[in-house]
Amino acid sequence: MTSTVPRADAQELPTAGFERLAQAVDEAARAVAELEPSARQAAQSLREAIEAAHRVALTTIVRRLRADGTGRELLFELVDDPLVRMIFSLHGIIRADPAARARTVLDGVRPGLASHGGDVELDHVQDGVAYVRLSGACNGCSMSSVTMRTMVEQALVGQVAEITAVEVLPSQPGPTLIPLDALRRGGDTHPASHDAGWVRALRVEDVPDGRITAVRLTTATGGAQDVIVVRIDSQMTAYTDQCAHQGLPLGEALLDTAAATLTCPWHGFRYDALSGECISAPGVALEQLPLRVDGSDVWIRAGR
Ligand code: FES
Structure with missing residues (x-):
């Protein structure tokens, strides 16, 4: 059996936009899938071979650009282009971060949910499944909860390639106090000690003053959570390792200890290093995580 592979218009593609280019790739992939083995x-x-x-x-290009101040700025601008971003992600040059993209997508559906009196929060993404919590009128079993679940599902599955399904988690109980004793149980060993979501993340001596320390936590559910710990003098603050702008990692952010600010290396969003509030874009903030120092250990309460 022979199959004809459609050819995209050679005149058109060099100037085509992101959607047309992505469509041409999809068309060609579908046609190839129908070829004989x-x-x-x-x-x-x-x-x-071509991808390699x-x-x-x-x-090579990215390494050279990163090594030069002007080149680095240019690189950060390029990452804003959806096609460049897609290609960089495809080749593992920037980290594909489905959770950050999912949060951006959910921001887009939030106004629609609000019209049903509801809201949604992403809890975590694991193995292609986005776990969300619905709140407000949609947190229950009314007709509107079905509508809103569908809206969330269509948006996430349709717009985040890594997400193939959505699970709605029960709503969370209100905040509860965590007794300090719960953090003081002995016998656990770093780093897999979990208690009420708290994880013994680092030893104090591993968090240098005036630096940002990146660490990957293993949560109680076995998931991984990337976190940064900012230390200025004796004060330590933990944040989810995602810039509030595009969710890119902050491990190489610039920390100004005198001004107590942290500047994202990607597009320059500047944050109050101690509170996480964004100075460049008021109303935006890093996700701060509870942190306790107990003896020589730094404990962080994992968020997901
Ligand atoms: S990802 Fe754009 S400023 Fe941080």
Whole structure:
């Protein structure tokens, strides 16, 4: 059996926008999937060889740009372009962060949910499933909860490639006080000690003054959560390792200890290092996580 692979218009593609280019890739992929096995295998090998060459070349370009101040700024601007961002993600040059993108997508559906008297929060993303909590009128079993669940599901599955399903978690109980004793139980060993969501994350000696320390926590549910700890003098503050702008990591942010500010290395959003509030965009903030120092250990309450 032979199959005809449609050819995108060679005149059109060089100037096409993101959606048309993505559509052309999808069309070609669908056509290749219908080829007979040997032709499909050959097409697959060709694609892998071309991608490997592109990955090496792109990595070289990015390394060179990163090594130069002006080049770095240019690189950060380029990351804003959806096609560049997609290609960088595809080649592992920037971290694909489905949770950050999911939060951005949920911001887009929030006004629609509000019209039903509801709201939504992303709890976490794991194995392609987005776990969300609905609140307000949609947190229950009214007709509108079905509508809102559908809105959330369509938005997340439709717009975040890594998400294939959505699960609605029960609403959270109100905040409760956590007795200090719960943090003082002995015998646990770093780093997998969990208690009421608290994780023994680091030793105090591993958090240098005037630095940002990045750490990956293993949560009670076995998930991973990337966190940064900012230390200025004796004060330590923990944040989810995601800039509030585009969710990119902050491990290499610039920390100004005199002004107590933290500047995102990607597009320059500046934050109060002690509160997480954004100075560049009022009303925006880093997600701060509870942190306690107990003896020589730093405990952080994982958020998901
Ligand atoms: S990701 Fe854009 S400023 Fe941080």
